[in-house]
Amino acid sequence: MITAVVQFPLAEGTTLAEAQAIFESTAPRYLGLAGLIRKNYLFDPETCVGGGCYTFENRAAAEALYNDAWRALIREKYGADPEVRFFETPVMVDNVSNEIITETP
Template identity: 50%
Template sequence: MITAVTTFKLPKPITREEARSIFLSTAPIYRGIEGLFRKTYVLSEDGLTAGGIYFWSSRVEAEALYTDAWRARAREKYGADPIVTYFESPVVVDNLAQQIVADD
C-alpha cells in the first residue's frame, strides 16, 4: 500500500470555510478512482498550506492520477504547484472497520 501526501504552499492564507468549500468542490472527482481507497483533505493552522493525504493500493495507481492535467487543475484551484510525496504503508490501523490491514 502507498500513502501519497500532496501539499500546496498557498500565495495567501485561506480560512477553514474557504478550504472546506474548495475541498467539497473537488471531492467528487476522487470517487471511484481505481486503487484509491481514501483521501483526506488537510489545511495548516495558518491557512498557508493545503493538501491531501491519499491512501492507495499501489504506487502505479497513485502515479496514474498525478498527471499534468491534475497538476494544472490543482494550480488553478490553489494558485500553487502541488508537491507529491510517496510513502510505503505496509500496515494500516482502521479503527472504523476495526481491523489492521497489512500488505502482502
C-alpha cells in the same frame, strides 16, 4: 499500499471554512477513482498550506492520478504547483472497520 502526501500553498488568510468549501468542490472527482482507498484533505490555517493524504492500492494507481492534467488542475485551482511525496504503507489501522490491514511482502 502507497500513501501520497500532497501539499500546496493556499491564498494568505484562507480560513478553514473557505478551505473546506474549496475541498468539497473537488471531492466528487475522487469518488470511485481506480486504486484509491481513501483521501483526507489537509489544511494548516497557520501557514495556509492545503493538501491531501491519499492511500492507494499500489504505486501505479497513485502515479496514474498525478499526471500533467492533475497538476494543471491543482495549479489552476490553487495557484501553485503541488508537492507530492510517496510513502510505502505496510500497516494501516482502520478503526471504522476495526481491523489492521497489512501488506504481504
